[in-house]
Amino acid sequence: MRITDDPSTNPDDYEFRHRLRVRFAETDAMGIVHHSRYLPMVEEARVAYLRHIGHPYQEVREEGIEMNVLEAWMRYRMPLLFDEVVDVHVALVGVERASFQMGYLLTVDGDMRATGVTAHSCVTPAGRPTRLPRWLRDMG
Amino acid sequence: MRITDDPSTNPDDYEFRHRLRVRFAETDAMGIVHHSRYLPMVEEARVAYLRHIGHPYQEVREEGIEMNVLEAWMRYRMPLLFDEVVDVHVALVGVERASFQMGYLLTVDGDMRATGVTAHSCVTPAGRPTRLPRWLRDMG
Amino acid sequence: MRITDDPSTNPDDYEFRHRLRVRFAETDAMGIVHHSRYLPMVEEARVAYLRHIGHPYQEVREEGIEMNVLEAWMRYRMPLLFDEVVDVHVALVGVERASFQMGYLLTVDGDMRATGVTAHSCVTPAGRPTRLPRWLRDMG
Amino acid sequence: MRITDDPSTNPDDYEFRHRLRVRFAETDAMGIVHHSRYLPMVEEARVAYLRHIGHPYQEVREEGIEMNVLEAWMRYRMPLLFDEVVDVHVALVGVERASFQMGYLLTVDGDMRATGVTAHSCVTPAGRPTRLPRWLRDMG
Numbered sequence: 001m002r003i004t005d006d007p008s009t010n011p012d013d014y015e016f017r018h019r020l021r022v023r024f025a026e027t028d029a030m031g032i033v034h035h036s037r038y039l040p041m042v043e044e045a046r047v048a049y050l051r052h053i054g055h056p057y058q059e060v061r062e063e064g065i066e067m068n069v070l071e072a073w074m075r076y077r078m079p080l081l082f083d084e085v086v087d088v089h090v091a092l093v094g095v096e097r098a099s100f101q102m103g104y105l106l107t108v109d110g111d112m113r114a115t116g117v118t119a120h121s122c123v124t125p126a127g128r129p130t131r132l133p134r135w136l137r138d139m140g
Numbered sequence: 141m142r143i144t145d146d147p148s149t150n151p152d153d154y155e156f157r158h159r160l161r162v163r164f165a166e167t168d169a170m171g172i173v174h175h176s177r178y179l180p181m182v183e184e185a186r187v188a189y190l191r192h193i194g195h196p197y198q199e200v201r202e203e204g205i206e207m208n209v210l211e212a213w214m215r216y217r218m219p220l221l222f223d224e225v226v227d228v229h230v231a232l233v234g235v236e237r238a239s240f241q242m243g244y245l246l247t248v249d250g251d252m253r254a255t256g257v258t259a260h261s262c263v264t265p266a267g268r269p270t271r272l273p274r275w276l277r278d279m280g
Numbered sequence: 281m282r283i284t285d286d287p288s289t290n291p292d293d294y295e296f297r298h299r300l301r302v303r304f305a306e307t308d309a310m311g312i313v314h315h316s317r318y319l320p321m322v323e324e325a326r327v328a329y330l331r332h333i334g335h336p337y338q339e340v341r342e343e344g345i346e347m348n349v350l351e352a353w354m355r356y357r358m359p360l361l362f363d364e365v366v367d368v369h370v371a372l373v374g375v376e377r378a379s380f381q382m383g384y385l386l387t388v389d390g391d392m393r394a395t396g397v398t399a400h401s402c403v404t405p406a407g408r409p410t411r412l413p414r415w416l417r418d419m420g
Numbered sequence: 421m422r423i424t425d426d427p428s429t430n431p432d433d434y435e436f437r438h439r440l441r442v443r444f445a446e447t448d449a450m451g452i453v454h455h456s457r458y459l460p461m462v463e464e465a466r467v468a469y470l471r472h473i474g475h476p477y478q479e480v481r482e483e484g485i486e487m488n489v490l491e492a493w494m495r496y497r498m499p500l501l502f503d504e505v506v507d508v509h510v511a512l513v514g515v516e517r518a519s520f521q522m523g524y525l526l527t528v529d530g531d532m533r534a535t536g537v538t539a540h541s542c543v544t545p546a547g548r549p550t551r552l553p554r555w556l557r558d559m560g
Binding site: 039 | 305320324327337338363
Binding site: 001003004005006030032036037039040071072073074075076079125127 | 146
């Protein structure tokens with residue numbers, strides 16, 4: 001496993017915050033957000049983070065780099081409910097030669113709901129490994 | 141983290157196999173199955189496993205037990221493509237007093253595509269923790 | 281069929297506009313938003329509309345009314361792409377004794393992408409038909 | 421609107437039946453299958469139908485033809501529940517010069533749950549309109 005640490009539960013340790021609202025379509029018959037639905041939420045936050053730092057993912061893709069997901073891990077601490085406004089705190093938690101990791105903390109009104117990490121590499125549109133762009137290596 | 145080990149890559153180490161076919165709706169603009177879509181696949185396999193061992197999840201739910209997801213982790217080794225027939229190999233990889241873990245290996249024609257683990261506890265329909273059913277504790 | 285008319289393609293004919301951004305997870309292997317993903321988008325817009333008119337859906341639900349979907353229809357005119365900012369224009373296009381219809385127009389930078397209609401009735405949490413709330417009947 | 425007729429509620433009027441089981445991930449906080457989740461179900465059935473008639477969709481795609489969705493319409497008659505085994509009855513209900521329509525009837529143990537229609541055209545991978553393949557025109 002690349003992912004071994006649960007990221008910080010302190011919002012101050014994160015560089016960026018993305019806010020979203022839970023959709024009804026994201027809930028399940030337990031009355032809470034289905035566990036698979038957190039990954040699109042943190043992906044939305046990751047894309048917003050890339051835009052925030054001046055590297056919109058669509059531009060990265062147009063330059064011939066896709067950010068592959070190698071691993072994903074979520075820890076569900078307290079449920080998310082329909083219509084809740086969720087703050088997804090985002091941090092770049094590791095940059096290696098050929099991969100990087102992003103950490104996430106999800107809060108609602110300051111209450112912790114979940115943490116997660118995704119590990120990524122870069123690939124060409126044909127799916128071949130390629131090295132990280134310089135701006136990303138420089139952030140390590 | 142509860143999940144620390146990547147489960148076996150040998151199908152023979154798994155008790156049960158569930159077969160499914162990739163839906164077009166599960167693909168993304170990279171032309172492969174989106175990483176969030178593996179969790180519903182392993183959930184489908186977990187539900188099939190419970191049916192296989194004589195404890196259909198719907199019966200478990202009607203007895204007042206929901207199986208909460210505490211953590212989920214996936215490792216994406218090779219992409220899954222539209223229309224591929226996926227074997228999801230399932231094993232109970234740990235039973236503790238108040239939680240259990242399930243391991244998964246996804247293969248296509250014997251080729252490894254992904255591994256994953258989910259950690260669960262049991263809760264009442266109102267969301268309160270409750271102990272594991274006896275049949276599950278006895279499997280530990 | 282209850283739904284027989286394609287709603288207006290003129291944004292001025294709509295009472296309310298909700299803006300959202302396409303998620304990568306909503307795309308498919310054709311490189312565009314999967315057709316099933318428009319329904320959660322218009323649902324998000326419908327929920328935002330209810331909040332806008334002072335009747336947040338979560339409050340409606342807490343008063344014992346669920347808004348069932350009887351029919352849904354979408355017309356896909358031009359594809360939606362990853363990261364596009366979508367304006368979902370919303371209108372109440374019909375109120376009958378026991379049901380109502382909502383119309384939608386999706387635009388990006390003023391260009392039409394899709395239209396749709398959903399037809400709804402009201403049910404109790406147990407799924408039994410119940411009449412529309414007075415405020416909704418009064419909007420007819 | 422291209423779609424104007426609700427298709428037959430008699431399973432005998434359909435050429436093909438595809439069976440699937442409701443996933444937990446397809447349910448919502450009303451305890452039933454979310455209305456957006458029927459479209460991937462009927463898409464799965466449409467893909468199975470194409471395989472059944474000797475034209476697997478992946479082969480069609482490799483020949484340079486994508487089947488675009490022009491319109492989709494669903495009528496939700498009775499809810500679908502978690503773990504139910506659903507028969508999706510499929511028929512080609514119309515073939516025109518540049519488009520075709522598929523009709524669907526969803527039943528559980530013979531009880532009708534939903535009907536639907538999707539309208540399609542054919543496009544190249546670049547998204548340009550192209551005519552229907554001959555085998556499809558010949559089915560009209």
